[in-house]
Structures are given as C-alpha cells and as structure tokens.
Amino acid sequence: MRKEDYPFFSLxxxxxxLGEPDAKGIAEKDAQRIGDFxxxxLAGVYMQLKADVFRTGYREDCGPVVRAYLKNIGFLITDVRKLLAGSLDDRLLSDICRGILMGLEALFTEVSEKFMSVGPEGGRQDGRSAGVPVKVLCNLSVxxxxxxxxxxxxxxxxxxRSFSQVLQSVVPYLSTERMPDFSWKSARSSTYKMExxxxxxxxxxxESMLKKVRSYR
Structure with missing residues (x-):
C-alpha cells in the first residue's frame, strides 16, 4: 500500500x-525526531482530509469520507492506548506514546466537531458514530x-439496573494516568475490598468538591 493511496500509512x-521490542530504550534525540515526524x-492527514472533503464540493454528503477518517483515527488511538499501557516502565517511550495519543485524540475531536457537526440536510451528526469513545483523563486510580x-x-x-451497568456505561469514556484503558470488570472487582x-x-x-460547590453561592 502506498502513502499516496492511504494517508495513515506512515502513522x-x-x-x-514503537510496538516492537527494541523500541524500548529510545534516546532523547530519537524521541525529539519521532515527535517532530x-x-x-498528523498535519498531513488533516490537510488530506480537507482536500478530500473539498473534492465533494460541500454539495454532497461528505459524511462517508469523514467517518472513514474518524474510523482510522480511532483504530490508531486504540493501538496507542495499548502501547502506552505496556510502556509505563520506559519514561521516554511512555512520553512519546502520550504525545501521540494526545495528538490523535485532538485530531479526532477537531474532525468530529468541524466536519461532522452538520449533515447534508442541516441535521446534527455525531463524530462518535465512528465507534471510538473520546476518553476523559481522570486524576484518580481505577x-x-x-x-x-x-x-x-x-x-x-x-x-x-445494577452497579455493573453503571460501570459498563461510564468506564469506556474514562482513562487514568497509568491506565489509558481499563475494563468495567476490573473496576467492579476493586470494590470488593476497598483499601x-x-x-x-x-x-x-x-470534601474538595463540597468546598467548591459552596463557593458558587
């Protein structure tokens, strides 16, 4: 497959x-080069998306094009989250993965809001139709x-209906500093014995939230 045919080829x-075993132990200079690359x-992918959307002339439904981009960005986000979860013992590699993840999630949000906000009949569409939840980082442990x-x-x-349903509904949209992805089952099991x-x-x-709420008076 050529990069000219598939804008996500290089990414x-x-x-x-980065997922190969010898990727650990990356030097500082290599980390900078990888970040720049x-x-x-990523900027090239965004420019290609705009070109592809422009070719529709904005007169036709550009939804299929945008959804295809969102779907592929979503696949990359999933892959990088897995990489990050397995690279926490390597500071540089972990930092690289976090930077890539933040960039991909920012692009996903930008594309969702800018290109999927209005459909061909003026109705609102949701970028999450690509099937990848945009996660919120929570500064707590699982x-x-x-x-x-x-x-x-x-x-x-x-x-x-149950506590399990609460977890199933909420957990897919949360991540932590150490766990970009965690299952609702692991969250549930942690409540059996609370530390x-x-x-x-x-x-x-x-208590901090209570103080903040009181300050709104």
Whole structure:
C-alpha cells in the first residue's frame, strides 16, 4: 500500500515500530525526531482530509469520507492506548506514546466537531458514530474511580439496573494516568475490598468538591 493511496500509512508504520521490542530504550534525540515526524504526519492527514472533503464540493454528503477518517483515527488511538499501557516502565517511550495519543485524540475531536457537526440536510451528526469513545483523563486510580461510582450508585445518584451497568456505561469514556484503558470488570472487582488509602482519597475529593460547590453561592 502506498502513502499516496492511504494517508495513515506512515502513522501506522510509526506506531507499529514503537510496538516492537527494541523500541524500548529510545534516546532523547530519537524521541525529539519521532515527535517532530508524528506532528508533521498528523498535519498531513488533516490537510488530506480537507482536500478530500473539498473534492465533494460541500454539495454532497461528505459524511462517508469523514467517518472513514474518524474510523482510522480511532483504530490508531486504540493501538496507542495499548502501547502506552505496556510502556509505563520506559519514561521516554511512555512520553512519546502520550504525545501521540494526545495528538490523535485532538485530531479526532477537531474532525468530529468541524466536519461532522452538520449533515447534508442541516441535521446534527455525531463524530462518535465512528465507534471510538473520546476518553476523559481522570486524576484518580481505577480503584478510586470505582469507589466513587459505587457510592453514587448506592445513594441512587445515578439510576441503572445494577452497579455493573453503571460501570459498563461510564468506564469506556474514562482513562487514568497509568491506565489509558481499563475494563468495567476490573473496576467492579476493586470494590470488593476497598483499601483505606483509596477511601481517604475519595473523601478528600468529595470534601474538595463540597468546598467548591459552596463557593458558587
């Protein structure tokens, strides 16, 4: 496959290369070069998307073109999240993966908002139709997130058939510093035995939120 035919060709090659065993131990100068290369390729993908959309003349439905781009960006996001989860013991490689992930997620959001906001009949469309949730980074551990969600479920702050359904609905849209991806089952299992430290952190968070809410008066 040629890059001319597939705008994600070089990005896929880069991510595949970072997933190889010898990618660990990257030198500082190589990290800078990889970052520069990624940013240039990402900008190229965005320019190619605009060219492809422009070729429709904006008179036809450009949705299929945009959804194809979003789908491929989504595949790359998934691959990089897996890479990041497996590279936490290598600072430089982990930083590279985080930078790539942030760039891809920013592009996904930009394309979703700019090109999928209005359909051919003027109706709103959702970029998430590409099938990849845009995650929110939560500055807590998985155990602490699960603890707070369980408390919300127990006091009926949220309504669902079960606590498992709450987790299944929320977890796909969350990530943590150490866990770009985690399953709802792992979150649920962490609530079976709650650690004192996690309880303390959760209470501190709730107290901070309470103070903030009071400040809105």
């Amino acid at each position: 896929e090659q880069l991510i595949d290369r 990624f940013r240039a390729e 155990d602490q997130i699960a603890l707070l969600l369980k408390a919300a479920d127990d006091i009926k702050l949220v309504s669902a 004192a430290h996690d309880l303390d952190v959760a209470m501190d968070i709730l």
